[in-house]
Amino acid sequence: MPLPQDERTTVQMFTRFAQPARFFALADRIAPWLWGLVILGLAVGLPWALIFVQPDYQQGDTVRIMYVHVPAAWMAMFVYASMAIASFVALVWRHPLAEIAAVASAPIGAAFTFCALVTGSLWGKPMWGTYWEWDGRMTSVLILFFIYLAHIALSQAFEDPAQGRRIANIFALVGVLILPIIKFSVEWWNTLHQSASVFRMDGPTIEPSMLWPLLIMGLTFQVLYFALLIVRMHSEMAAVRLRSSRLALMRREQTSEAVAS
Amino acid sequence: MAYSRKTQRLLFISVGLGFAAVAVVFMALAFSSTAAFFRTPSELVADDQAGSQRYRLGGLVETGSVVKQGSQTDFKVTDCQASLLVRTNIILPDLFREGQGVVAEGKLNASGVFEADKVLAKHDENYMPKDVADKLKQQGVWQGGGGC
Numbered sequence: 033m034p035l036p037q038d039e040r041t042t043v044q045m046f047t048r049f050a051q052p053a054r055f056f057a058l059a060d061r062i063a064p065w066l067w068g069l070v071i072l073g074l075a076v077g078l079p080w081a082l083i084f085v086q087p088d089y090q091q092g093d094t095v096r097i098m099y100v101h102v103p104a105a106w107m108a109m110f111v112y113a114s115m116a117i118a119s120f121v122a123l124v125w126r127h128p129l130a131e132i133a134a135v136a137s138a139p140i141g142a143a144f145t146f147c148a149l150v151t152g153s154l155w156g157k158p159m160w161g162t163y164w165e166w167d168g169r170m171t172s173v174l175i176l177f178f179i180y181l182a183h184i185a186l187s188q189a190f191e192d193p194a195q196g197r198r199i200a201n202i203f204a205l206v207g208v209l210i211l212p213i214i215k216f217s218v219e220w221w222n223t224l225h226q227s228a229s230v231f232r233m234d235g236p237t238i239e240p241s242m243l244w245p246l247l248i249m250g251l252t253f254q255v256l257y258f259a260l261l262i263v264r265m266h267s268e269m270a271a272v273r274l275r276s277s278r279l280a281l282m283r284r285e286q287t288s289e290a291v292a293s
Numbered sequence: 294m295a296y297s298r299k300t301q302r303l304l305f306i307s308v309g310l311g312f313a314a315v316a317v318v319f320m321a322l323a324f325s326s327t328a329a330f331f332r333t334p335s336e337l338v339a340d341d342q343a344g345s346q347r348y349r350l351g352g353l354v355e356t357g358s359v360v361k362q363g364s365q366t367d368f369k370v371t372d373c374q375a376s377l378l379v380r381t382n383i384i385l386p387d388l389f390r391e392g393q394g395v396v397a398e399g400k401l402n403a404s405g406v407f408e409a410d411k412v413l414a415k416h417d418e419n420y421m422p423k424d425v426a427d428k429l430k431q432q433g434v435w436q437g438g439g440g441c
Contacts, residue, residue, distance in 0.1 A: 086422030090388060095420065124302045160413045161386030167330035205310065209317045220321055221328045222351060224396055229418040239421035 052129045052269065059262045066259035073252025080245040088242070094158050099246055101151035102230070103253040104144050108176060109211055111141030111257055115183075116208035119201035129265075131197050132272070134204055135187050136264035140257060142180035149173060160224060168217035169225035176214060179207040193275060331396045335375040337407075344401045350377060351396040351415065359391055370395060370407070377401075381409040388414030 081099035088095035118134035121127050152170070153163045164170065187193075187200035218227040229237045236243055296304065321328075331351030350370055358369035358376075366385060369376045379397045389395060394415030399408045421429075 086424065088420055089423040089426035090390075090393075090416065091420075098420070120306065123306055124299060159386070159388050159416055161388075162411075162413055165330070165413065168328050205306065206313060208310075209313055213317065213321065216321075220325060221330065222333075223330045224413060224415060226416050226418045229420060232418075237418045237420065239425050241422060241425075242420050 052132070055129055056266065056269070059265070063259060063262050066255050066262070069255045070252055070259055073248060073255065077245055077248040077252050081249055085242055085245050091159060094155060095242070097151050097155040099249050101148055101155060102246060103250040104151060105148035105173070106250055107253045107257055108141060108145035108148050108173065109214060110254070111137050111144060112176065112180070112204075112208065112211060115141060115204050116211075119204040122197075122201050123205070131201060132265050132268045133261065134201055135197050136261060136268045138180055138183045138187070138200075138204075140260050140264060142177060142184065144253070144257075145173065145177040145180060149177060165224050167223040167225055168221040169214065169223050172210060172214045172217050176210050179210060183207070193272065333372040333375075334370055334377040335372055337377060337401065338375045344403065347398065347400055349396050349398045350379065350407055350409070351394070352376075354389065354391050354393055354395050356391045368395075370397060377407050378405070379407045379409050379412075381412055383410060383412060385412055386414040388416060390414075393417070 077099070082096050085096070085099075087093045115134050115137040118130045118137065121130035122134055149170075152173075156165075157163050183200055183203055186203055187196045190196035190199065215228075217223060218225055230243070230246070238246065331349035334350065334352050337348060337350060352370040352372040355369035355371045355376055358367075360367040364382050365380065366382075367378060367380050368391075370379050371377075379399075381397065381399070389412065394417060396413045396415055397407060397409035398411040398413075401407050
C-alpha cells in the first residue's frame with residue numbers, strides 16, 4: 033500500500049536533502065580554512081592598501097577607497113553570476129543544493145552591492161564633486177541592488193518555500209542580463225564613471241604596485257563569499273528541515289485528533 | 294524525436310534566455326543616445342536646437358584654456374574635434390585639471406558660450422603613484438593627461 037499523500041511528501045523531502053549531507057560534511061571541513069584565508073588576506077591586504085601603498089598621482093589618498101570599492105563591485109557581479117548558474121542548475125537538473133545555494137547567495141550579493149554603492153558614493157564626492165549622478169554605471173548597479181532585494185523578497189513571498197525558491201530561481205535567471213549591462217555600460221554609453229582598469233583587452237591600466245594590493249583584496253572578498261555562503265546554506269537548510277518537521281508534527285496531531293473524535 | 298524532460302527544460306530555458314539577451318541588445322542600442330550621461334562638444338555644436346535645453350557637456354579641459362577672474366572661471370571643453378567655451382561661477386572639484394575629463398551641466402547661451410551651474414570632474418582609468426608619473430614625465434614617455 034502506498035504511503036498517504038502527506039507522509040510521502042515529508043519522506044520525499046528528507047530523501048531529497050539526504051545527499052547534501054555529504055556536501056555539508058565536506059564544506060564544514062573546508063570552512064575553517066576559508067575563514068583563515070579571509071583573516072590572512074585582510075591582515076595583509078588592508079594595511080597594504082590603506083597605509084603602505086603610494087597615493088595616486090591624481091587622487092592622492094582618496095584612491096584608497098578603491099581597494100574596498102572595486103573588490104566589492106566585482107563580488108556584487110560575481111555573486112550574481114554564481115547565483116544565476118546555481119539557479120540554472122536547479123531549474124534544469126532539479127538539484128536541491130543548487131536551489132539552496134542560489135537563494136542563500138542573494139543576501140551576500142546584496143551586501144557586497146550595497147558596499148560598492150556606498151564606497152563609490154564616498155569616493156565620488158571628493159573626486160567628481162557629487163555623491164550621486166544618474167549615469168549608466170551607477171544606475172545599472174543600483175538596479176542590480178534592487179534585483180537582489182526583489183529576489184530575497186520573492187523567495188520568501190510564497191506559503192510553500194519550495195515554490196518560492198523555484199520562482200526566485202527563474203527570476204534570478206532573467207535578472208542575469210543586468211551583468212553585461214553593468215560591465216559594458218562604461219563602453220556603450222558615455223558615463224561619469226571611468227572605464228575598466230583591470231579587466232580590459234589591452235591589459236591593466238593600474239600601476240603594478242597598486243594592482244597587487246587590489247588583487248589581494250579581491251581574492252580575500254572572493255574567499256569571504258564562499259565562507260559566508262557555507263554559513264548561509266546551513267541556515268537555509270536548517271529552515272527547510274525545521275519547516276518539514278513542524279509540518280509532520282502538525283499532521284500527526286491532526287490525525288490523532290481525528291482518530292480521538 | 295523525443296527529448297527527456299531535463300533536455301526539454303534545458304532547451305526551453307536556453308532559448309528563453311537567448312530571446313531575453315536579444316531584447317537587451319536592442320534596448321542597449323535604442324538607449325545609446327538617451328542613456329548617454331553627457332554630450333560631446335561636436336554633438337552640441339552640430340545641433341542647432343542646442344540652445345533650448347539643459348545639457349551635460351563632457352570632454353577634456355583644453356590645456357591652457359582655464360581663465361579665472363574672481364569667482365568666475367572660463368575654460369574650453371574639447372573632444373579633439375570641436376571645443377566649446379564654458380563659463381561658471383561655482384567652486385570646481387579637486388580633480389578639475391587641464392587635460393583631464395570634465396562634465397559641465399548647464400545651457401548654451403545665445404552667443405555660443407556654455408553657462409554651467411554644475412561642474413563634475415571625470416577621472417580616467419589610469420592609476421599610478423606620483424613618483425611613477427613623475428618618472429614617466431621625466432623620461433618623456435608620458436601618455437596620460439595630455440588631452441588630444
